[in-house]
Amino acid sequence: MPANGRHPSAQAVTINENPYLVDCGEGTQMQLMQYKVKTARIDHIFISHLHGDHYLGLLPLIDSYVLTNRTKPLHIFGPQLLQEVVEAHHKVSTQRFQLPFKLLFYATNPHHTGVIFENNDVCVSTLPMKHGLECTGFLFRQKQVLRNMITEKIQQYQIPYTAIPAIKKGADFITMQGSVIPNSELTYLPTAGSYAYCSDTAYNEALVPHITKVDVLYHESTYLSDLQELAAERGHATAIDAARIAHAAGAGRLYLGHFSSRYKKLDKYLHEAQPFFAQTYLATEGLVIDVVPEKHVK
Ligand SMILES: [Zn+2]
Ligand SMILES: [Zn+2]
Incomplete structure (x- = not known):
């Protein structure tokens, strides 16, 4: 639920000035505008899974591309059924099927993770998540800097x-x-950076070898340790789970997100995670980070 001033998941990963959109929850367009991410420059969208808090902003974003006469192709990576959802929406809303631009779908498969997209700037791989519904995370490895x-x-x-x-x-x-x-x-x-987006998932050690030495790890932490059992049951992680994964992977920094609406304040997330992984921060609305910190400058 959108509560406590927080929004569903959506992140822009900018590489060599091109934004790649990762998840697109309700209200993403308005957040993109507020934080001045140029939506017209987005050509690649990665959707982790089909829970509404991760994709319900995609349909209106595509509608806006139609209204602004987009002509360049839009590449969408996500679960197989996403294509059906998008096409059904377009069919019922316009009574026609021809879009003014090409919409290209690439199905993710949580049982066979690996490289799903590559260009001169970046290589993107899917990551195995442990969630009720089929779900993949995404690892961005920058190439040309x-x-x-x-x-x-x-x-x-x-x-x-x-x-x-x-x-x-x-x-x-x-x-x-x-x-x-x-x-x-x-x-x-600067050094080429790497960024792992892991939402939504229960604690999953199988993830660690895929994200070893990643510069920045974003890991969901829906709950605090008081609800450890509920977290495991619902396919979600706690702040401590996320910190243990970051520690095991030797990540540079950890950003926590996907906070349950039951917690009004977020400081407890840091108090619980930091003893297990000191470089832990909160992924709050509008936060902008450099994946490669200054100290790595050659
Ligand atoms: Zn979910
Ligand atoms: Zn979610």
């Missing part, structure tokens, strides 16, 4: 924002006075 600007240099050389995309691709900068500032002075090469 753009150089990052050293922020102080923008001011120092008064670099206009229009020049930044080219500099990130390796160009030098020429000042108003004609001096050439070499790219190596303006940028650094």
Whole structure:
């Protein structure tokens, strides 16, 4: 339930300036607008499973693409039945079947996890989740890395924002006075990052070998330890479960999410998880994180 100011699951994973949408719960479009994620740039959507809190925002998002005359293809990765749901909606709402853009579906299979998508920037694999319904998580491994600007240099050389995309691709900068500032002075090469999205799942040790040494792990923690039994019964995890998985995998950082509406305050999640995994944080609405922290800068 949307409660306590919290929203159902949806995350944008931005790689080389392209957003990949992971899950699309009710109200996702409004959240994308509020947090200034460019929906028109989304070409790939990954849906973990068909519980409403993970996909009910997808139909209106596709409707908006129709209304804004989208022409480029949209690639959707998710459970087989998702295609039927989307196509049935489109059929009854427009009385026709032809969309103005191509909608391409790729069925996930929780029993055979592995690479499901790859391009020059990223390789995405499915991860096995242990949930009542067929469910997969997603692991993003960045491939090609753009150089990052050293922020102080923008001011120092008064670099206009229009020049930044080219500099990130390796160009030098020429000042108003004609001096050439070499790219190596303006940028650094960050390490390629990895990000694992694990929602929804009960505690599942079988997940660990798939996410070993991941930079950032997002792991659901619906409940606190007072409801450990209920968590296991309902195919969900507690904060301690998530922290134990992060520890076993040697993850860089852990972000907890998918909090039960019964808990108004979230600080207890950190109190329970941090003794098991110190680098634990809360994935709250609108949070933006860099998957590769500054300390990894070469
Ligand atoms: Zn679920
Ligand atoms: Zn859920």
